[in-house]
Amino acid sequence: MVNILSPDVYVIERDISEYAPTVNSSVVGLVGFASKGPMNKATLVTSPQNLTRVFGRPSENISGQALEGAIEILETTNQVYFVRAGDSDTATDASSTVAYGGCPAVNIAASGFGVVSSLYLKVDVSSNAGTDQYTTTKSFAIPAGTGTGGQAQAIRSIVGGSLDSDKVGLEFDTTTSTTGFLVGSWAGSGTAMTVSAYSDSDYTVGVSAFNVLDGLGVVSAGLYGAAETGVGSGDYSSVTVFGSEINSSGLSYVAQTIHPGDGYNAGTKANGDTSGNSIELDAKGGANAVLAVNEDGTKAEEFKVSLISNADFIEDKINVGETNTTSDIIKGQLYFSGAPGDPTALTNYTDNISTIGTLEIFGGSTNPIGYDHDMVAWQDETNSGGVSGAYGINMNPRFVKPLEGTTNMTGGANGDSANQATSLIGDSSVTPKTGMQALDDDSINISMAAVPGQHDQTVQNALITLAESTQEFLAVVSPPYAVGTVQNAIDWSNGRSDTRTAAINSSWAAVYWPHTKVFSSADKKDIWLDPAVYGIRAMALTDNISETWFAPAGANRGRLTKPTEVEVILNKGDRDSLYTGGNIINPIAKFPQRGIMIFGQRTAQRKPTSLDRINVRRLMIFVMKTVRLATRDLIFEPNDEFTWALIQGVLEPLMDDIKRRRGIIDFRVVCDDTVNTPARVDRNELWTKVIIKPTKTAEALVFEINLTSQSADLGNL
Secondary structure (H helix, E strand, C coil): CCCCCCCCCCCCCCCCCCCCCCCCCCCEEEEECCCCCCCCCEEEECCHHHHHHHHCCCCCCCCCCHHHHHHHHCCCCCCEEEEECCCCCCCECCEEEEEEEECCEEEECCCCCCCCCCEEEEEEEECCCCCECCCCCEEEEECCCCCCCCHHHHHHHHHCCCCCCCCEEEEECCCCCCCEEEEECCCCCCCEEEEEEEECCCCCECCCCECEECCCCEECCCCCCCHHHCCCCCCCCEEEEECEECCCCCCEEEEEECCCCHHHCCCCCHHHCCCCEEEEEECCCCCCEEEEEEECCEEEEEEEECCCCCCCCHHHCCCCCCCCCCCCCEEEEEEECCEECCCCCCHHHHCCHHHHCCCCEECCCCCCCCCHHHEEEEECCCCCCCCEEEEECCCCCCCEEECCEEEECECCECCCCCCHHHHHHCCCCCCCCCHHHHHCCCCCCCCEEECCCCCCHHHHHHHHHHHHHHCCCEEEECCCCCCCCHHHHHHHHCCCCCCCCCCCCCCCEEEEECCEEEEECCCCEEEEECHHHHHHHHHHHHHHHCCCCCCCCHHHHCEECCCCEECCCCCHHHHHHHHCCCCCEEEEEEECCCEEEECCCECCCCCCCHHHEHHHHHHHHHHHHHHHHHHHHHCCCCCCHHHHHHHHHHHHHHHHHHHHCCCEEEEEEECCCCCCCHHHHHCCCCCCEEEEEECCCCCCCCCCCCCCCCCCCHHHC
16 A cells, blocks of 8 residues: 555556466477487477477387377477487487597797898698698798797797687797797698798708707707607708697597487488488687587587687587587587596696607607607708608607597487386476476476377376376377277277277377378388377367367368378278267278368267367366466455455456357356355365356257158248
């Protein structure tokens, strides 16, 4: 209340405009197996394209027909919650390993280079694929003694950048800002860098262009091989340093899928399917490499990531220094010596020179001497056909980076090979709930549910039980394919068959039969599709073109345009047997010239009441959901005539609207002291009685045709 203390104009706002909200009655829940995507989570998919992107394509290798069914249903509704079931003990993630290697590098002295005036460097570099990056040798002119820190700093200003450079860069020693390292921008045994040094005066060899440690001390005059090896020393004009692959250390970067499944595995699958994911790395950057996730050969995700000295997930490093997660396909982890790496482990490869060793020609690996990619080559360019040679050096590379290239993801498994019924039924006692129990969620608001292609009676019974306990949706089931004759199908629904020993009897369930033949674009052939799929599809279509409480059957709303054949051709007697006499199967019939259509709309309730029809059950699901949503905010309000009137003011317009839309014939809402007795009020209960007369469907059209004599008076008949 407003405190009225002095004369003034007071305005009080009070919102009494409550009304019943709209409820979407076309939200479908499907449970089954898939080759990709999140497991044991009700995931919203809104289109067939969205479904296959998240959960993969349908395949004969995947148990059941959940994906096939979802594609069909998504053609008539845009809200399907798909629960991918699976056994976590057998499901595995796919992965792709990005190897590491050393970059070719040479040391550049702080200043001087033994050149009086300007220095000319000529550089050639090749990628890990062995591709030359310069069509002609790249030349850099370095003025003598220029720039803070001398020529090394000047080189950096001209060459540009560091390992992020396009082809070659210059990195400074971590202990000094004047001594630098000329580094090729690729790592791996296929990459190489050749550096030549000249003065500008006579274009002769720069006698002190490179400093090399020979294991004993600095050799001050020119470039030498390791003295202790017996290789003779001399002045050489160029050095070629090869990169390496770091295999013996066990260092690698592993990109791993967020979810398990063989749909992430790249390569040829059944029927020529080449779908899957691969990891493509552009590692010229090193500290800012570009890692792409390809799907079916097309780039699906791309990240700018740091892969040099961290052990972070890729999706946590899509931009260096950022921690936002955007990937829905992969995660990544640095591995060292076959185990998840210590974030500091890799720094042992990129630390300053004192912790690396005594060699300053870099690019070799830690593998034993004799491997080709451990070679350091040199050439004397002072005379034609001069001395040249190569020698294997066992050393740690100074600059370590991941190797460029594309690798397929492998090793993913779906987890649908064992314990299928247990996986599909799930567990409601854990958080989050698993299997079909994940559908027990008020926030997803499903009104229909199925486990397409799964006909285990324990699975179907669990789905029906879940529908009854939640009172949220209609469970749609069917007999298995090739169950046999009409009598076999009836026996199955009545619990008198080898595959079903308990009869189905619930107004929260509906049974459809027989199976229909439809072309599967994923498998590129005809398949027999679970009829429960088309039962749900007809309900969603009914919501689109009519109302929820119209019968999802007949020529107007039950006609099936995609199937080409039915498993069993049903005549009038077959349909009578399936639908009447206490039987509860909704026939899918093929009529000459009229096509295939659903020709029944019974629930599985055996007792003859209004709830033995699907249109009434769906009406009640809609009404109950709407009433709950419309009145939930009235909890804890005073239990008196004012609140009673408010409830009537909300529900009567709702019922009147449904009546005008042909859902009910008549109704009455009672919320007064006749239903809210003192005993109920004392128990803090507020009761409302809603009485409705549901509209029945005309399932039998009867025309009485009378023949009379010529003398009969038609006005008296």
